[in-house]
Amino acid sequence: MTSMPNSTTVLIVGAGPAGLAAALSLLHHSFRHFVVVDAVEQRDRNTSRALVVHAATLEALDTIGCGEEIVAKGIKARNIEIGNRSSKLVAANFSSLDKHTRHPYGLVIPQNVTEYILGEKFKEYGMTVHRPCKVISLKMNEDDADLTDVIFEDGKTITAKYVIGADGARSVVRQIAGIGFTDPKTGGEGDRVTNLAQMVLADIVYEGRDNSDLDFLGTMSPDSFFISLPMPNSFNDLLAKSGQEVEGQICRIGAGVPLMEGEIPHSPSKEYLQNLVDRFGPTTLSSDASVNPSSMSVRIKEVIWTTRFRTHSAIADKLFTRLGGDELQGATVAADDSTTKRGGIILLAGDAAHIHSPAGGQGMNLGIRDGVFLGDALIKHINAAASQPSSVDADYILHEFAEERHGRALEVIAFSKDMLSLVGMQDKKISWLFPISATTVRDWVMWLSGKLGFMRARMAWAMSGLGRR
Numbered sequence: 001m002t003s004m005p006n007s008t009t010v011l012i013v014g015a016g017p018a019g020l021a022a023a024l025s026l027l028h029h030s031f032r033h034f035v036v037v038d039a040v041e042q043r044d045r046n047t048s049r050a051l052v053v054h055a056a057t058l059e060a061l062d063t064i065g066c067g068e069e070i071v072a073k074g075i076k077a078r079n080i081e082i083g084n085r086s087s088k089l090v091a092a093n094f095s096s097l098d099k100h101t102r103h104p105y106g107l108v109i110p111q112n113v114t115e116y117i118l119g120e121k122f123k124e125y126g127m128t129v130h131r132p133c134k135v136i137s138l139k140m141n142e143d144d145a146d147l148t149d150v151i152f153e154d155g156k157t158i159t160a161k162y163v164i165g166a167d168g169a170r171s172v173v174r175q176i177a178g179i180g181f182t183d184p185k186t187g188g189e190g191d192r193v194t195n196l197a198q199m200v201l202a203d204i205v206y207e208g209r210d211n212s213d214l215d216f217l218g219t220m221s222p223d224s225f226f227i228s229l230p231m232p233n234s235f236n237d238l239l240a241k242s243g244q245e246v247e248g249q250i251c252r253i254g255a256g257v258p259l260m261e262g263e264i265p266h267s268p269s270k271e272y273l274q275n276l277v278d279r280f281g282p283t284t285l286s287s288d289a290s291v292n293p294s295s296m297s298v299r300i301k302e303v304i305w306t307t308r309f310r311t312h313s314a315i316a317d318k319l320f321t322r323l324g325g326d327e328l329q330g331a332t333v334a335a336d337d338s339t340t341k342r343g344g345i346i347l348l349a350g351d352a353a354h355i356h357s358p359a360g361g362q363g364m365n366l367g368i369r370d371g372v373f374l375g376d377a378l379i380k381h382i383n384a385a386a387s388q389p390s391s392v393d394a395d396y397i398l399h400e401f402a403e404e405r406h407g408r409a410l411e412v413i414a415f416s417k418d419m420l421s422l423v424g425m426q427d428k429k430i431s432w433l434f435p436i437s438a439t440t441v442r443d444w445v446m447w448l449s450g451k452l453g454f455m456r457a458r459m460a461w462a463m464s465g466l467g468r469r
Contacts (some may be wrong), residue, residue, distance in 0.1 A: 003129045004158060010034035010378060011150055011160035013173050015129045016110065017050075018350025018367035019166035020118040021064070025375020027125050028064040031382070035158065036122075037133035039167065047305055048110035048203050048235065048468055050364035052077070055094075055103040056465030057365040060372040067103075069117050073234035074109030080463075082218040082423070084443055085283050089220075090450030096457035100466055108216065110235050138163065138176045140343060148323050148344025162345045162378060163323075166371065170315075171352035179315040179348070184413060194356070194424030195224050196256035200264050200308045202273050203231065203250055206285070207301035209294070211249035217282055222427035222439050224256040224280040239304070246304060254358075255280050264308040264411055274300050282361055302395050311357040311420060313413045319348045320402035322392075342392060348401070349374050354409035359419035360463050362412045369469060370405055377401035411468045 010026065012019045015038035023036050053061075053070060061067040079091045097104035122129070134153040141147035141159055151157050165173025174181060206214075216229040231250040239246050255276040257264050265272060277285055277300065286292040287299045322343030350367030377397055384394035427439045449455040461467060 002106050002128050004035060004037070004133070004156065006092040006157070008035045008158040009032060009160065009382070010162045011158060012036045012164045012166060012179075013135055013150075014038060014164075014166035014168060014350070015119070015131075016166065016350060016367070017115055017118065017364050018114065018352075018371040019060075019164070020122055020299070021162055021368045021371025022166060022349060022374050022378075023122060023127070023371075024064045024066060024118065025372045026378065027122075027127070027377045029375065031379060032125075032127075033207050035130065035160075036127070037130045037135075037152075039132055039134040039172075041132045047307075048112055048231070048252065049307075050111040050114075050358070051108060051229070051231075052359070052361035052365075053107040053109055053114065053368075054361065054463060054465045055097055055105070056103040056367050056469045057368050058084065058103040058107060059101060059466075060369045060469070061100075064375075065374055066118060066121055069121070070109060070114060071103070071107060073113055073117065073232060074107040075232045076105040077216045077229075078105050080106060080216045080218065082446065083282070084220055084288060085281070088450070089443055089446040091456060092459035092463060093453070093456040094460045094464070096453075096460055097464055097466070097469065100371065100461075101464070106216075106361070106463065108229060110238075113232070113234050113238050114364070115376065116238055124189050135167070135172045135176070138173070138323055138344075138346075145324075145342040146344060148346070151339075152442070160344065162347065163376065164347050164349060165352040166349045166367075167352055169351040169355045171348065173346065174316060174348055174352050176344045177321060177323060179321065179346075181314045182313050182317070183312060184410060192434045193305055194256075194311075194420050195258060195426055196359070196420055196424035197259055198308065198309055198310050199254060199256050199262055199358075200268055200273070200276065200306065201252065201254040201358075202251055202268065202306040203235075204270075204273065204300045205246065205248045205250055205302040205304070206298055207248075208287075208296055208298040209285075214249065214251060218423065219280065219282045220423055220425075220439070220443065221280050222437070224276075225423040226253070226255045226276070226280040228253045228277075228281060244304075246302070248301070250304060253277065253281070266308070268303075268306050268308065270300050270303050273303060273306070311359075313354075313417065315354045315406070315413060316348050316352070318402065318404055319353050321346050322395075345398065347374060347378075347398065349405075353405070354413065356413045356416040357415045357420045359423065362416055362463075362465065365465055366409060366412050369408075369465070373405070374401065408468050415462065439440040 081091045084090045137151040153239040214230040324343040349370035382399045
């Protein structure tokens with residue numbers, strides 16, 4: 001591995017999807033004076049995490065020459081079906097997007113496969129991710145106030161003009177820079193309580209059914225929301241490269257676990273997961289043959305990976321600041337003429353800038369687009385600063401970028417909260433005048449919407465990200 005230089009123009013902290021997308025965007029512009037570091041020795045290839053890449057993200061990846069390779073390794077989902085345990089209510093029709101994009105589908109592809117493809121593309125340029133390099137401090141350079149000295153745990157220091165924090169939800173760059181990270185509450189009374197306050201996700205293999213008819217299914221019930229979808233064979237292939245051979249179709253399942261049932265186990269067992277499938281999943285996946293319409297028992301054969309989490313949202317107070325600058329400089333709105341302070345440039349992307357629930361499958365998508373568009377903005381700023389008396393004079397470019405991405409993040413957070421409130425709706429009576437449960441009304445409305453083509457198309461448009469790139 002090549003040694004890390006003492007200085008660079010751009011330092012990208014974090015080699016996940018957002019960081020790699022930013023790096024590849026810079027390379028697409030033939031800019032190579034940057035360094036990418038990551039705190040871990042090796043990214044875990046066995047954890048799938050995010051699972052869907054939407055049309056707007058694929059279009060962004062197309063602009064940096066990565067779209068086709070990712071599409072080739074995924075499954076094109078033309079419909080996402082949502083129903084109750086016994087019947088389908090509505091399906092988002094992604095084929096309706098063909099008038100707006102060359103990617104009229106949701107691409108099912110695990111995050112680790114996406115990261116692997118982006119990482120291999122990065123290597124093709126002759127570039128290296130420096131690992132493990134854990135940032136512990138950011139300081140203004142003593143000789144040039146427009147530069148930042150980034151200090152690592154091993155004592156190494158690198159000086160950079162731009163530092164990009166793409167180091168995840170617990171971003172060290174964001175914390176050291178003193179940037180707040182809070183939940184943008186929605187509505188006058190805050191966020192609604194749902195059945196999805198805590199969730200479990202797992203990658204599993206079923207036995208007892210024909211894998212050829214596995215679909216992307218979302219199942220609503222009075223106490224939870226359950227998902228099941230098949231994974232592409234590229235996931236099996238990547239696991240095999242890591243020494244984990246898995247035979248059969250791998251599927252992702254996920255479910256909300258009612259808070260009254262206590263905390264989800266740290267490592268949910270196969271029996272625990274099977275119980276969730278039987279209680280909250282579609283009857284076609286039930287292990288009880290008397291309940292399953294096929295009169296067969298479908299069971300979990302193997303558990304490959306699990307995770308548990310609480311659903312919450314947060315957004316950085318600002319996505320651009322200068323180290324040591326005042327609050328005005330770091331605002332997401334454009335700066336006025338009074339902004340003259342200097343300092344090294346700090347930018348945030350991906351989960352370092354925003355997090356939210358997995359409802360609608362938007363998180364990794366927003367982060368990748370952050371990275372691609374950040375590369376474009378950096379090149380503009382670098383070129384503009386070269387012709388200005390001070391690089392601060394070109395900062396309007398980064399302010400505009402930060403304002404736009406902050407706005408997009410707020411839109412996605414609001415969308416994911418709305419989705420969470422819909423599919424995770426609690427089973428309560430509407431009022432004493434109408435003694436009918438809210439979930440029953442929801443199911444009726446969704447069933448009616450499923451009969452209307454424009455509503456199915458509208459659902460697909462909302463998830464595609466094409467209206468909020």
